[in-house]
Amino acid sequence: MGKRGVTVLLTVLLAVCLLGMEQVKDRKETVEAGMEVSEEEKLVALTFDDGPHAVYTEKLLEGLRERGVKATFFLIGKSIEGKEEIVKQMAEDGHLIGSHTFDHVQLTALSVEEACREISMTNEAIREVTGQEPEYIRPPFGSWNTRLECAVDMKEVGWTVDPEDWKVKDTDTVVERVLEKTEDGSIILLHDVYDTSVEAAFQIIDALQAEGYRFVTVDGVMLD
Numbered sequence: 001m002g003k004r005g006v007t008v009l010l011t012v013l014l015a016v017c018l019l020g021m022e023q024v025k026d027r028k029e030t031v032e033a034g035m036e037v038s039e040e041e042k043l044v045a046l047t048f049d050d051g052p053h054a055v056y057t058e059k060l061l062e063g064l065r066e067r068g069v070k071a072t073f074f075l076i077g078k079s080i081e082g083k084e085e086i087v088k089q090m091a092e093d094g095h096l097i098g099s100h101t102f103d104h105v106q107l108t109a110l111s112v113e114e115a116c117r118e119i120s121m122t123n124e125a126i127r128e129v130t131g132q133e134p135e136y137i138r139p140p141f142g143s144w145n146t147r148l149e150c151a152v153d154m155k156e157v158g159w160t161v162d163p164e165d166w167k168v169k170d171t172d173t174v175v176e177r178v179l180e181k182t183e184d185g186s187i188i189l190l191h192d193v194y195d196t197s198v199e200a201a202f203q204i205i206d207a208l209q210a211e212g213y214r215f216v217t218v219d220g221v222m223l224d
């Protein structure tokens with residue numbers, strides 16, 4: 001073999017060697033990245049009460065779609081009329097739809113008959129639009145009567161993070177309060193009937209996604 005032949009051979013050997021090292025490095029990085037995701041993935045559920053709202057719910061749905069986020073909506077039965085398209089879109093986008101009673105009433109202050117009417121009328125209104133019977137209910141004011149036979153199959157949903165967005169109506173304050181309290185498994189309570197809350201929801205999502213949180217519907221964080 002001539003001098004030129006040796007040089008070519010050495011160059012080829014060096015190239016093969018470097019390529020091999022690069023592949024090993026790539027594989028190692030992939031494995032490490034994979035472990036990081038599964039070990040550190042934190043789940044959080046965004047829930048919205050008191051909708052649907054003709055303007056803000058639609059805006060919220062758009063922003064959730066852009067961010068690839070699924071949320072949970074507890075609808076007021078009487079607000080559905082005239083906003084059927086929004087509710088239909090909500091279901092099509094894969095969000096979970098639950099009940100927040102027909103007239104936003106305190107169920108425990110009603111007779112069993114009246115309370116059941118509030119629940120069944122809302123379930124009917126939701127089913128008419130989505131074709132699905134709601135399984136989850138968030139009773140207004142958190143007051144729930146477990147003896148309501150008309151709702152034995154429904155699961156009551158509470159919350160763990162409440163920034164009182166309906167009271168402050170200030171985006172920065174809502175975002176700050178939520179980010180301060182949120183941890184793995186949190187259920188965040190917001191209301192999609194205020195522009196400030198919808199804007200806060202977008203900022204909350206962007207911040208928590210950057211921290212590695214994954215947004216799920218409420219059934220994904222409930223222990224029951």
Ligand SMILES: [Zn+2]
Nearest residue numbers: 049050100140
């Ligand atoms: Zn409410």
